[in-house]
Amino acid sequence: MEQTRAHELAVTAQRARILAMDMVHTAGSGHIGGSLSVMDLLTTLYFHTMKVAPEAPADPGRDRFVLSKGHCTPALYAMLALRGYFPVEDCKLFRSIKGHMSGHPDMRHVPGVDMSTGSLGQGISAAVGMALAGKLDKADWRVYTVLGDGEVEEGQVWEAAMAAAKYHLDNLCAFVDVNGLQIDGKTADVMPSEPLDAKFAAFNWNVLKVDGHDYAAIAAALEQAAACKGKPTMILAHTVKGKGVSFMENDPGWHGKAPNDEQFEKAMAELNAGLAELEGK
DSSP states (O other), X not given: OOHHHHHHHHHHHHHHHHHHHHHHHHHTOOOOHHHHHHHHHHHHIIIIIOOOOTTSTTOTTSOEXXXXXXXXXXXXXXXXXXXXXXXXXXXXXXXXXXXXXXXXOOTTTSTTOOSOOOSTTHHHHHHHHHHHHHHHTTOOOOEEEEEETTGGGSHHHHHHHHHHHHTTOTTEEEEEEEOSEETTEEHHHHSOOOOHHHHHHHTTOEEEEEETTOHHHHHHHHHHHHHOOSSOEEEEEEOOTTTTOTTXXXXXXXXXXXXXXXXXXXXXXXXXXHHHHHHTO
16 A cells, blocks of 8 residues: 555544544543544545445445444444545434434444444344355455454354355455453453454464554455455454543543543544644644
């Protein structure tokens, strides 16, 4: 990936982080920590790799995306808004009874959402079903999904992993957001799941590992996934929970909490300063 292209993605991701922070603060609730950690993954998918058409969100030839860690809608909705699926102003109604943007993805009411998710483990299961349907139809679109590293403690994740390998779903590419934290603390303390690379490899997946904040590395891994034949690909993306806000980074307390006014101002000051630096202002 050219440096200019990576810079453009960084600017978009920073704008999405600002939008996500505003959404959660306005709503007074939401999952900001894990949304900030996956923002660079989603930016690379929606603005570089995936074949999508915001003007035709139900286009049968589009690539599909499933947010398996469904609580991180601040990231997904911010991305869809910036990509042009709906006006950015709609994000102000996040988690509002007056709006249509609930705390978990809703495919009935939000343009661009391909699957309603929330119960952990079900998202990757749905993605496997989509990929299998694509195979049966001999379609050329691909399916992408993002899981949390706390989510992989769910047994359903491994049932889905077995099925994906059995049916040779090389049109499926999954990410695990390996930020090391979940709602109750470190994943290593709550329910250790490492080594994830050896486990998914044992389930006959093509396994890649990347820095989840390095756009060139993410894009290269996605290209390798598309080139892999005969098995699904799992990209283990090592990230920082709360990425971009100093007092939120690597703090499990920000898993599902909204900032108060003082914290919001501090967070926005940091995020806006980062954007200004990227834009050369």
